[in-house]
Amino acid sequence: xxxxxxxxxxxxxxxxxxxxxxxxxxxxxxxxxxxxxxxxxxxxxxxxxxxxxxxxxxxxxxxxxxxxxxxxxxxxxxxxxxxxxxxxxxxxxxxxxxxxxxxxxxxxxxxxxxxxxxxxxxxxxxxxxxxxxxxxxxxxxxxxxxxxxxxxxxxxxxxxxxxxxxxxxxxxxxxxxxxxxxxxxxxxxxxxxxxxxxxxxxxxxxxxxxxxxxxxxxxxxxxxxxxxxxxxxxxxxxxxxxxxxxxxxxxxxxxxxxxxxxxxxxxxxxxxxxxxxxxxxxxxxxxxxxxxxxxxxxxxxxxxxxxxxxxx
Numbered sequence: 603x604x605x606x607x608x609x610x611x612x613x614x615x616x617x618x619x620x621x622x623x624x625x626x627x628x629x630x631x632x633x634x635x636x637x638x639x640x641x642x643x644x645x646x647x648x649x650x651x652x653x654x655x656x657x658x659x660x661x662x663x664x665x666x667x668x669x670x671x672x673x674x675x676x677x678x679x680x681x682x683x684x685x686x687x688x689x690x691x692x693x694x695x696x697x698x699x700x701x702x703x704x705x706x707x708x709x710x711x712x713x714x715x716x717x718x719x720x721x722x723x724x725x726x727x728x729x730x731x732x733x734x735x736x737x738x739x740x741x742x743x744x745x746x747x748x749x750x751x752x753x754x755x756x757x758x759x760x761x762x763x764x765x766x767x768x769x770x771x772x773x774x775x776x777x778x779x780x781x782x783x784x785x786x787x788x789x790x791x792x793x794x795x796x797x798x799x800x801x802x803x804x805x806x807x808x809x810x811x812x813x814x815x816x817x818x819x820x821x822x823x824x825x826x827x828x829x830x831x832x833x834x835x836x837x838x839x840x841x842x843x844x845x846x847x848x849x850x851x852x853x854x855x856x857x858x859x860x861x862x863x864x865x866x867x868x869x870x871x872x873x874x875x876x877x878x879x880x881x882x883x884x885x886x887x888x889x890x891x892x893x894x895x896x897x898x899x900x901x902x903x904x905x906x907x908x909x910x911x912x913x914x
Contacts, residue, residue, distance in 0.1 A: 623852040626845035627861050634846075635868035637838035638709040639876050640830050641701055647823040648831065650701035651812030656820065658693055658806035660835020665799035665844065675796035684784045685800045692781035693805020700774040706767025710870035710881040711753060714889035715771035717866060721746045721899045722779040742899025745891055752888030756881070786850060794847035802839065863893060 644653055669675070677685060704712050721743055728735050754768040788797050820828060866889060873879050881889070 623849045626849040627853075630842045630846040630849065631861065631864050631868060633838040633842035634862075635713065635865050635872055637834060637842075638704065638713045638865075638869045639872045640834050640838070641704045642709040642712075642873070642877060642879075644827055644830055644834075645701075645705045647827040648701075648819050649812075649815055650698050650705070651809060652816035652819050653701045653831065653834075654694070654697035655806065655809040655812045655816050656831045657697065657834040657839055658802055658809055660832055661839030661843075662799065662803045662806045664836055664840035665795065665802055668844075669793075669795045669799040672793060672795065675792060675800060677792060677796075677800070681788060681792065684788055685797065686804050688781045688784050688788075688797075689801040689804025690808050691777040692785075693802050694808035695777045696774045696781070697805065698809070699770045699777070703767045703770030703774065707764055707771065708879050708881055709873045709877065710866060710879075711756075711885045711889070712767075712771050713866040713869035714881070714885070714892060715750065715753060715768060716775045716778065717863060717889075717896060718746050718750060718772070718892055719775040719779045719782070720896045722776055723782060724899050726779060726783065738901040739899050742895045742897070742901075745895030745898060747892075747895070749888040749890070749892030749895060752891060753881075753885045754888075756884035756888060785847065789847050789851040794851055795844055798840075798843045798847050802843065863896075866893075 641653065648656065700712065700716075703715075707715075721739075724739050725743065728739065750768065750772065754765045756764065785797065820831075823831075870880060
């Protein structure tokens with residue numbers, strides 16, 4: 603039933619069944635966790651740029667087939683600016699930085715580092731959206747980056763090497779944070795599949811300078827590695843980014859951000875099974891400290907009315 607101020611219901615505006623956004627989140631988490639493991643596995647066969655391009659080309663092709671079957675997207679000029687920015691940052695810079703970082707740190711450690719992004723989002727909101735720097739944010743930021751520091755120096759034999767890998771993963775987390783802020787209003791106005799396809803295509807275009815490397819490395823890589831690259835393009839990219847955008851459309855960004863805390867333990871379990879590797883002991887401590895910092899930073903100050911209200 604609609605009112606004079608409510609737009610007509612369309613296939614994109616009808617509220618889905620309650621379990622559908624949760625199912626979309628579950629699919630996203632499992633596929634994204636598997637991506638950390640696949641990237642680590644492919645580190646010996648594909649360079650960071652070539653791996654990014656191969657993954658994005660496959661993803662853009664798969665997404666395009668589905669997106670175009672639903673009509674041509676018609677973003678406004680301002681929406682195009684956001685889409686291009688997301689494509690360059692989240693699909694371009696993020697992938698190259700993460701791929702390079704995972705040549706230096708294990709999959710589980712990389713997954714833990716990416717989870718500091720909610721703190722970065724809060725900091726960006728405070729700087730650019732005039733939100734307050736609360737005591738929770740300052741304390742959470744300090745805890746999160748203390749945890750990052752522990753992770754950075756968790757490799758006793760090659761700490762300098764690890765610091766570079768940590769820095770690259772943090773760069774990936776930073777551009778992810780910016781992209782999430784830009785994506786939320788987009789998927790409220792445009793179909794999630796169109797936003798994801800366009801951004802993925804922009805990312806592939808940005809990575810085209812790596813085409814020569816991709817051709818040479820794909821020629822020399824074993825068939826199993828090429829299949830893993832295709833897997834990255836279809837499942838953690840085409841499917842998972844679409845299910846994430848769908849979930850973001852029907853959930854708040856903060857609620858969705860909490861669910862991504864499950865990615866590191868899933869990644870660590872997959873790393874043990876498929877790669878026979880796990881983060882160093884100190885990295886677990888640092889990861890736990892970073893996640894505590896994220897939880898603290900996300901807390902909202904209690905108002906006086908909340909303090910005197912009885913529990914529900």
